[in-house]
Amino acid sequence: MATTSDQPQPRKAFDELSRATRVVAGDAQRLQGSVEHLASDVTSQVREAVTARPYASIGVAAGIGFVLAGGLSTSLARTAFRIGTRIALTRALASVVASQPEAPSATP
Secondary structure: OHHHHOHHHHHHHHHHHHHHHHHHHOOOOOOOHHHHHHHHHHHHHHHEEEEEOOHHHHHHHHHHHHOOOOOOOOHHHHHHHHHHHHHHHHHHHHHHHOOOOOOOOOOO
């Protein structure tokens, strides 16, 4: 029986390539499963959001369509982004501050 070191170079290369191909195929299948699970989760979350707030969902969809269609000038988009970022950061900071326990008073 021939050992791996006795095999000719093309055969070794073929065997290594076959092993690597099986590993990649397994990784691709696991990735596909993960992507399908994620897509299912996102779909259910979007469905819940649309059911809970249909008018807000229509507004968001219309806004995204408008921006993607090029309906927003660069300077206006930049200004809107800055304002949106400030609002989001303000709300996030307020949420963090509200969730912090109060410090005990220093006076006895």
